[in-house]
Amino acid sequence: MKIPVGILGATGIVGRKLISLLEDHPWFSPVYFMASRQSAGRQFGEWEPHSPFATKKVTSCTSDPRCNLLFSCLDATVAHEKERQYAERGYTVVSNARSHRKDPCVPILIPEVNPSHLKLTSTQPYPGCIVTGPNCSVSGIALALKPLHDAFGVNQVNATTLQAISGAGSGVLEGIEGNIFPYISGEEEKICSEPQKILGALEGDQIKFASFSTLATSFRVPILHGHTAALTIELQEEATRKQIIELWNRFPALDLPSAPRQPIVYDEDEFSPQPRLHGERDKGMGITIGRLRMASPTNLQFIVLTNNLVRGAAGGALLIAELMTMQVKRLQPLGLSSLRRAQNTL
Numbered sequence: 001m002k003i004p005v006g007i008l009g010a011t012g013i014v015g016r017k018l019i020s021l022l023e024d025h026p027w028f029s030p031v032y033f034m035a036s037r038q039s040a041g042r043q044f045g046e047w048e049p050h051s052p053f054a055t056k057k058v059t060s061c062t063s064d065p066r067c068n069l070l071f072s073c074l075d076a077t078v079a080h081e082k083e084r085q086y087a088e089r090g091y092t093v094v095s096n097a098r099s100h101r102k103d104p105c106v107p108i109l110i111p112e113v114n115p116s117h118l119k120l121t122s123t124q125p126y127p128g129c130i131v132t133g134p135n136c137s138v139s140g141i142a143l144a145l146k147p148l149h150d151a152f153g154v155n156q157v158n159a160t161t162l163q164a165i166s167g168a169g170s171g172v173l174e175g176i177e178g179n180i181f182p183y184i185s186g187e188e189e190k191i192c193s194e195p196q197k198i199l200g201a202l203e204g205d206q207i208k209f210a211s212f213s214t215l216a217t218s219f220r221v222p223i224l225h226g227h228t229a230a231l232t233i234e235l236q237e238e239a240t241r242k243q244i245i246e247l248w249n250r251f252p253a254l255d256l257p258s259a260p261r262q263p264i265v266y267d268e269d270e271f272s273p274q275p276r277l278h279g280e281r282d283k284g285m286g287i288t289i290g291r292l293r294m295a296s297p298t299n300l301q302f303i304v305l306t307n308n309l310v311r312g313a314a315g316g317a318l319l320i321a322e323l324m325t326m327q328v329k330r331l332q333p334l335g336l337s338s339l340r341r342a343q344n345t346l
Contacts (some may be wrong), residue, residue, distance in 0.1 A: 004028075017313065031065070033057070067094055068092050073314070074145060075169070083097070107121070110143060133313070135187070137312065144289055148307065154236065162229075165224060197210075229306070260285040271289075273288035
C-alpha cells in the first residue's frame, strides 16, 4: 500500500514538477493538493490539463489532510509560518523553501551528502518536524564539494552561477530575452552560507559548520532549465587531477527510487556540461561536472551543472522523503513517533 502525501503549493512550478515525479512512484501517492485560497476549489487540470491527476480538487493550505507527510513547495513569503503550523500539528514537512534553512535544529539535507543531519529533527520543538532541501544551485555545488572536502579539505570557494529563468518561479522575467541579469536577490548569500552547514559535522545535537569561506556572484540567464556554476577551489591538501575525477565518478549512490545511478559524472568533453545536453541525466537527478583545470595541486577550477527543478527542488525533496521513509524501515504512513525514534538511531 502506498503512502498518501500532500503537496503545499501544488499549483506552482515546483509543485507541479513534484506531482509529475509522483505519478508512478512506488512508495508515495499524491492525494492532497493544496494551494492558495484563490486556487482552492478548482481542478488541478487548470494548471496541468494532461496530468493523470487533472480532476483532483485543489484545497487551501489551511486544510488538515489525512496523511503525515507533506511536501512544501510554497513561496518563501508564506512558507515560514505555514510550515511551522503544520509541524506543530504533527506533520512531517519536507520543504523546498529557504524559510527554515537557518534554524539550528533544521537540517539542510542532501541525502547522499549529510544523512546523519536528520538527527536534528529530534531536537525540534514540534510534535512533527521540518526538513529542508538546499538552494537549487547549492544542491549541485555541495554535492561536487563533498568528496573533495572529505579527502583533501577545502579552504576557499569562489562561485559564479548562471541560473535559469525557471529558478525565478512561475513569473515571467521581463527583459531577460537576449540579456542577463547580474544580480539575483538573496542568492549569493545562500551560496555563501548553506554549503558550510551541509558539509558541517554533527556534534551532539548541533552542527559544527565547515570552516571554508565562499565568495559568490549570481547571474540570471535566458536558459529555461539548468543552473551552471563555475567554481574556483583552494584545497587544504594537494591532489592530482586523476584523484579528483576518480572521487567524483566513484561517489556512492543510494538505493532509493529517485536516487541517480551515478550522482556525479565527470565529462571530459571540453564543451561539457551544457543544460540542453546534460540537464536530464539520470532523469535530472545527477549532476555533471566538466572542464577541470589545475592551476596547482591545491588550486582548481571546474564547472557544475544542476537541474534546478529536479535535483535542485522537486526531485531533491522527493529523495529526502524516501531517505526518511527508508530509515523508518517500513513502507506505511509515517508515524511521527516512529520517525523520531528512527532519526535518533542514525
